[in-house]
Amino acid sequence: MEYAMESFFSIEPTKTYRDYFNVHMVYAVSRKACVGDDPTQTALGTVWDKVNGVTNRLIQLPDYVYIPVSRGVIPYPSIIVNGKKTGFALVEGTGIIKPNYAFSCYLCGGLDYLKYLILHESVGHGFGLLGDEYVDYIDQELPESNKNRLKLDQAKGLCLNLSLTNDSQSVYWSHLIGHPRYPYVGVYEGGYKYDKGVWRSELVSLMSTLLTDLYFNAISRELLVKRILELSGEGYSFDKFLQKDSDEGRPTGGSLSLSPFRSTSIDWIDRLSVGPDEP
Structure with missing residues (x-):
């Protein structure tokens, strides 16, 4: 324990x-x-x-x-x-x-x-x-039913580390793209167990890769910090996130893997x- x-x-x-x-x-x-x-x-x-x-x-x-x-x-x-x-x-x-x-x-x-x-x-x-963010179904498009489920999830505040669009101005992490602290953040296809039709923010993250990559990507860290600060009653701001954020453990390479499980x-x-x- x-x-x-x-x-x-x-x-x-x-x-x-x-x-x-x-x-x-x-x-x-x-x-x-x-x-x-x-x-x-x-x-x-x-x-x-x-x-x-x-x-x-x-x-x-x-x-x-x-x-x-x-x-x-x-x-x-x-x-x-x-x-x-x-x-x-x-x-x-x-x-x-x-x-x-x-x-x-x-x-x-x-x-x-x-x-x-x-x-x-x-x-x-x-x-x-x-x-x-990992893939079970190689070369397969995210089915319409799964797209609808993801939309419902995101309306409830879930799965915001994923996107149904590859428009860099529309993804939830658009504010991180081009930020000098996060040059590795972009829009990469694959996630929600499907290879196509869904996008994530980085090539490698703990929600996507093999067991050796113990690293949450930047948007996942921000979402986690936001949860912590809001639940604590302290309140969240992006500046607060930047003050303490660390990408310690981030792999320098890699690509989307099959399910780590x-x-x-x-x-x-x-x-x-x-x-x-x-x-």
Whole structure:
């Protein structure tokens, strides 16, 4: 659990903004050591799912989530389970009305994989509301149904690190393009699991690349910092972001990869599951 916590704060921007977070650890002991098909055998009711890789009906989770905090507080649960297959984030909105839940599996590939999953699922999806930038479907256009879903997500403030246009003046990160601090920011095709019809801001980012690239791109860092400062009540401004921003760990090269959850020896599935609109 200590390792999981340290992983959450291991890279920018949560590394710099660590003091803005309160961390509570809750242990849940299951009847079986690993997640399987029977929800009665796991303390949290988590089971494998053929579509999503792992799923949870969220029935038991609140009993554990609200042990350290009151029901009036909306936490950001980062759930570590013993398993061999997946990372998963259940994002039902901006996390203001109800929690978003991020699952990371240990045993998949040891501590390095767990660290990556926590950064990708808990920091990126669950807290940062970021969309996946990697590709599962090579040479395939983003289907119309997925475009509509992305539009709905972005209307709720999700997946703003992606764009359905390659117009540099219209993308959400247009203010970073041409900025002297960020000469590497541009418009690159590929993301949201498809090779064509969707764009991202940098060639390499933790939401897009292999497990060795532990780096959030500039727009992802800005979105994360904005979340931190707004939730803290301090208030966000671009100048505040620039004062503390660091691209420490940024790879100097690289290109869009296949899903980082693909492996010849480990069966990985990553899903950002978006629920209904918040009222």
